[in-house]
Amino acid sequence: MFMGDYFNKCNICPRMCLVNRNMGMIGFCKSGNKIKIAKAYLHMWEEPCITGKNGSGTIFFSGCNLKCVFCQNYYISEQGKGIEITVDEFAKICIKLQNKGATNINLVTPTHYVPLIIEGIKLAKSWGLIIPVVYNSSGYETVSTIKSLSDIVDVYLPDFKYYNNDLAYKYSNCQNYFEYACQAIDEMVKQKPNCVFDKDGNIISGVIVRHLILPKCENDSMNILKYLYDKYENNIYYSIMNQYTPVRTCKYKELNEKVDSYTYEKIIDFAWNIGIRNAFIQEDGTVSESFIPDFDDVGIDL
Numbered sequence: 001m002f003m004g005d006y007f008n009k010c011n012i013c014p015r016m017c018l019v020n021r022n023m024g025m026i027g028f029c030k031s032g033n034k035i036k037i038a039k040a041y042l043h044m045w046e047e048p049c050i051t052g053k054n055g056s057g058t059i060f061f062s063g064c065n066l067k068c069v070f071c072q073n074y075y076i077s078e079q080g081k082g083i084e085i086t087v088d089e090f091a092k093i094c095i096k097l098q099n100k101g102a103t104n105i106n107l108v109t110p111t112h113y114v115p116l117i118i119e120g121i122k123l124a125k126s127w128g129l130i131i132p133v134v135y136n137s138s139g140y141e142t143v144s145t146i147k148s149l150s151d152i153v154d155v156y157l158p159d160f161k162y163y164n165n166d167l168a169y170k171y172s173n174c175q176n177y178f179e180y181a182c183q184a185i186d187e188m189v190k191q192k193p194n195c196v197f198d199k200d201g202n203i204i205s206g207v208i209v210r211h212l213i214l215p216k217c218e219n220d221s222m223n224i225l226k227y228l229y230d231k232y233e234n235n236i237y238y239s240i241m242n243q244y245t246p247v248r249t250c251k252y253k254e255l256n257e258k259v260d261s262y263t264y265e266k267i268i269d270f271a272w273n274i275g276i277r278n279a280f281i282q283e284d285g286t287v288s289e290s291f292i293p294d295f296d297d298v299g300i301d302l
Contacts, residue, residue: 006115007033012145013065013111014180029112031063038062038082040093042102047239047280049203057102061109066138068172070255072247090120094129103202104132111137114145121152132204141184156188156207163223195237210239216254218263222270229274238279
């Protein structure tokens with residue numbers, strides 16, 4: 001099947017909108033049948049093993065299948081900022097990022113474009129792409145979509161946002177996040193059961209699960225960490241993030257606050273005490289809008 005045919009009755013993500021994106025219909029992600037990106041550049045603010053020396057070759061895709069009310073990238077996830085490109089142009093961007101010294105190709109919020117991304121990465125590899133491909137997603141995925149990426153993706157970098165589906169529904173209009181995230185991450189770990197690094201400490205294969213701590217949600221954070229550790233122990237890496245930044249006024253008052261240092265340290269202590277050792281943690285100062293990219297279409301015409 002031609003990859004674009006998957007858009008005829010779109011079921012790429014758990015939303016299962018079943019719309020025909022090839023006929024101009026749009027579902028929850030508000031995306032069509034062409035790749036749309038907002039930025040492609042060497043990003044210096046990922047985990048050290050993702051960033052490397054020169055930066056991660058990061059491609060930000062427009063649209064999103066989750067659309068959290070606290071999203072700091074809402075200009076592209078909700079408002080659709082970006083430029084449509086062809087599969088060939090996407091492949092060329094990957095090659096140009098590699099030529100600029102990128103540590104990897106980092107696909108940010110890529111879920112709703114997976115069929116086209118598969119075509120583009122295959123084409124780029126035929127043109128000489130050899131650096132790892134990182135799949136950087138919300139974690140709200142179907143197992144079938146993750147299986148389709150088994151020969152494409154080297155490193156999975158999913159979020160695990162919520163343990164409690166009441167929070168998922170409240171903040172992301174999603175009643176089944178936990179179940180789908182668990183299944184998707186399990187498939188990712190089956191494909192990449194161990195983390196492998198090169199001589200410079202850059203990850204070339206494996207799974208790193210990110211968790212962004214939200215205000216007033218410390219118990220949910222602890223439940224997520226315990227669930228993951230009980231299942232995967234230190235075969236995966238954990239990225240425990242304190243960078244929550246309220247970038248616009250939210251109707252949920254708690255989301256207009258930041259996560260204080262005491263709460264973050266409490267969660268880090270919890271992670272250590274249950275046995276987590278392979279973890280990335282953040283220092284004070286990461287809570288800043290300066291860490292949010294300026295989506296200015298830079299790099300689309302590299």
